Amino acid sequence: RDWFFLCTSGFFLGLHFVLWFGSLKLTTVASSTIIIALQPMVSLLGGFLIYRERTTMSAIFTMCGAIVGALMIGWGDIGHSKEAILGDILSFLSVIAVVCYLLIGQQAVRKISHWIYSFCVFGFAGLFLILFNLLQQTSFIVYPGKEWGIFLLLAIIPTMSHVINNWLLTYVNATTISMSILGEPVGATILAVWLLGEKVTLLQMLGGLLVLLGVFFFLMQQRQGIVMKTKKSG
Numbered sequence: 001r002d003w004f005f006l007c008t009s010g011f012f013l014g015l016h017f018v019l020w021f022g023s024l025k026l027t028t029v030a031s032s033t034i035i036i037a038l039q040p041m042v043s044l045l046g047g048f049l050i051y052r053e054r055t056t057m058s059a060i061f062t063m064c065g066a067i068v069g070a071l072m073i074g075w076g077d078i079g080h081s082k083e084a085i086l087g088d089i090l091s092f093l094s095v096i097a098v099v100c101y102l103l104i105g106q107q108a109v110r111k112i113s114h115w116i117y118s119f120c121v122f123g124f125a126g127l128f129l130i131l132f133n134l135l136q137q138t139s140f141i142v143y144p145g146k147e148w149g150i151f152l153l154l155a156i157i158p159t160m161s162h163v164i165n166n167w168l169l170t171y172v173n174a175t176t177i178s179m180s181i182l183g184e185p186v187g188a189t190i191l192a193v194w195l196l197g198e199k200v201t202l203l204q205m206l207g208g209l210l211v212l213l214g215v216f217f218f219l220m221q222q223r224q225g226i227v228m229k230t231k232k233s234g
Contacts, residue, residue, distance in 0.1 A: 002112070009104040009117075010124025012097045013162075017125070018132055019094035027087030028198060035091035036184060038067065042099045043178040050103060053173060059221050063179060066214025072207025102174035105166055114166045121166075122159070179218045186211055 023035075040063050047053035101121070109117050133140065143151075165177050186208040192198040 002108070005104050005108055006117070006120045007124050009101050009108065010121045010126075011128050012101040012104070013121060014125035014128035014132070016094045016097040016101060017129065019090045019097060023087040023090035023094065025087070026090070027084040028192070035088055036095055036181060038092060039095045039099060039181060040175055040178040041067065042095055043102065043175040046099055046103050047106075047173055047175050051106070051173075053175070056221070059218055062214050062218040062221065064214075066179070066211050066218065069207040069210025069212075069214060072203050072210065099174065099178065102165070102169070102177055105169050106174045109166055109169045114163075114170055118163050118166045122162070176218075179215055 044053075044060075044063070105117060105121070168177055189198075189200060189204065189208065193200050
């Protein structure tokens with residue numbers, strides 16, 4: 001049963017990468033990452049349906065504020081083109097996939113080490129992605145040196161982030177992890193401006209500020225809740 005969940009979690013993680021990287025071909029970095037803003041809501045719903053988790057109205061309010069800010073960043077794709085809209089849909093489907101991965105991990109890391117969980121899930125995700133690329137007849141070798149350097153960075157930095165998230169699942173739920181990920185659209189947009197020359201509007205800047213404020217207050221509320229529970233249990 002545990003191996004089934006590890007394999008299923010790896011499948012959803014691999015599916016997340018397929019859908020999200022596919023969305024980047026059709027829409028902007030800002031808009032693709034911004035759909036991730038819906039991840040806390042999807043995670044909150046999944047946590048309630050599966051684990052009967054509840055939250056406060058103030059936490060939902062700050063979550064909604066952060067999501068509004070995220071939508072402000074990606075608003076430019078509305079009516080932009082059919083391809084951009086399709087890219088946004090793929091990005092949203094990738095959110096559902098990554099939430100399934102986190103919800104499975106939330107239960108699994110409390111039974112087995114998060115190191116073992118990460119190693120097994122990443123391995124299964126890699127196997128599923130290999131099969132996908134074989135079906136797509138995608139080359140595994142013929143790429144210039146610069147691309148291999150990018151592959152190396154993608155293998156190191158995001159993997160470290162996923163390992164940290166899996167470790168945090170030992171202490172917090174998937175919704176809290178999803179809220180912290182809302183900072184990703186802000187960072188991704190800044191990098192897109194710097195590295196890709198994409199333009200950022202005043203609306204997107206204000207949206208980014210709103211995201212950061214919403215995430216900050218949500219995490220502060222979660223911290224206060226943990227402290228109060230600790231005092232009561234003590």
